[in-house]
Amino acid sequence: MPVCTSCHQTKQDEAFFHKNKKWKTCQNCIEQRALKKQKTKRKRDDQVVEEEEPMRVTLRTVGLMELSNLVSTEIRNLVHNPQPPIGPDGTPQCSLNLRVALNLSNMITGNENPKDVARWIVEEIERADEYNWTYNCMNTSMRHKDVAKFYYVCSQSIVAMKEYKEGSNRKRMERFPCQGKMQMKIDMPASEAMLEIHHGILHNRPTITSEINEECRKEIEENLQCSPIHLRQILRTKNIW
Structure with missing residues (x-):
C-alpha cells in the first residue's frame, strides 16, 4: 500500500484520489493544506485592513466620469485655503482625504476585469491631481473572482523610493514624506467601487517631459x-x- 508523502501514513489506494486524479499525498492532507492556506491568506488580508488608518471623512457618491472633476475641485479648494500651513520647501501642506463610492454601471460592458477598471480609476485621478500613483499590491476575494482590492502609493513618496545601482547617473526623483496612499475595492457584479485617497502633503508634481x-x-x-x-x-x- 502507498505511503503519503505528507503524513507518512500507509493508506489504501482510494485515499490518494482527489478530484478524479491520483496523488502521492492523501486526500485528507491535500484538503488540510488547502484549508491552512486559506486561513493564512485571510489572516494576512485582515492584518492589512487593521494596519490601515481609518479615514473619518464624508463619503461622496459619483460616477466614474465625475471623479476627475471631484478630485481637482477638492485640491483646488485646499490650495486656495486662506491660511494653509506652509512646508519647508514653500509649498502648502494641505492634506487631501477622500472617500468615494463610484457608480460603474454606465462604464462597464461585462467584458472588463477589476484590473481594467482599477487602471481607469487611477488614470482619472492622475488626470486631476497630476501626480503619479504606483501600483503596490492587490487582494482578490476568495469568494468572487470579480471582486478585488487594489493598493497604490504616490510615486514621489519616501516609501516608494528605490535603490539605485552604485555609480548610476540616473536623475533622482524628488521625494517627500507625503504618506500618499490610495486603496480601492472594485465589485464588478455590483458595478461599483469604493475608493479612499490620502495625500498628507500636496507637494511639487513630477516633471513630465513626454510629448x-x-x-x-x-x-x-x-x-x-x-x-x-x-x-x-x-x-x-x-x-x-
Missing part, C-alpha cells in the same frame, strides 16, 4: 466626442497610447 506624437494627436482630434476613458481605449487598441 504627444502626431499620430496620437490626430487620433484624439478625430474622436473628440469620446469620453477620456473610451478615447484611451481607442488609442491602446491602435497601439499609439
Whole structure:
C-alpha cells in the first residue's frame, strides 16, 4: 500500500484520489493544506485592513466620469485655503482625504476585469491631481473572482523610493514624506467601487517631459466626442497610447 508523502501514513489506494486524479499525498492532507492556506491568506488580508488608518471623512457618491472633476475641485479648494500651513520647501501642506463610492454601471460592458477598471480609476485621478500613483499590491476575494482590492502609493513618496545601482547617473526623483496612499475595492457584479485617497502633503508634481506624437494627436482630434476613458481605449487598441 502507498505511503503519503505528507503524513507518512500507509493508506489504501482510494485515499490518494482527489478530484478524479491520483496523488502521492492523501486526500485528507491535500484538503488540510488547502484549508491552512486559506486561513493564512485571510489572516494576512485582515492584518492589512487593521494596519490601515481609518479615514473619518464624508463619503461622496459619483460616477466614474465625475471623479476627475471631484478630485481637482477638492485640491483646488485646499490650495486656495486662506491660511494653509506652509512646508519647508514653500509649498502648502494641505492634506487631501477622500472617500468615494463610484457608480460603474454606465462604464462597464461585462467584458472588463477589476484590473481594467482599477487602471481607469487611477488614470482619472492622475488626470486631476497630476501626480503619479504606483501600483503596490492587490487582494482578490476568495469568494468572487470579480471582486478585488487594489493598493497604490504616490510615486514621489519616501516609501516608494528605490535603490539605485552604485555609480548610476540616473536623475533622482524628488521625494517627500507625503504618506500618499490610495486603496480601492472594485465589485464588478455590483458595478461599483469604493475608493479612499490620502495625500498628507500636496507637494511639487513630477516633471513630465513626454510629448504627444502626431499620430496620437490626430487620433484624439478625430474622436473628440469620446469620453477620456473610451478615447484611451481607442488609442491602446491602435497601439499609439
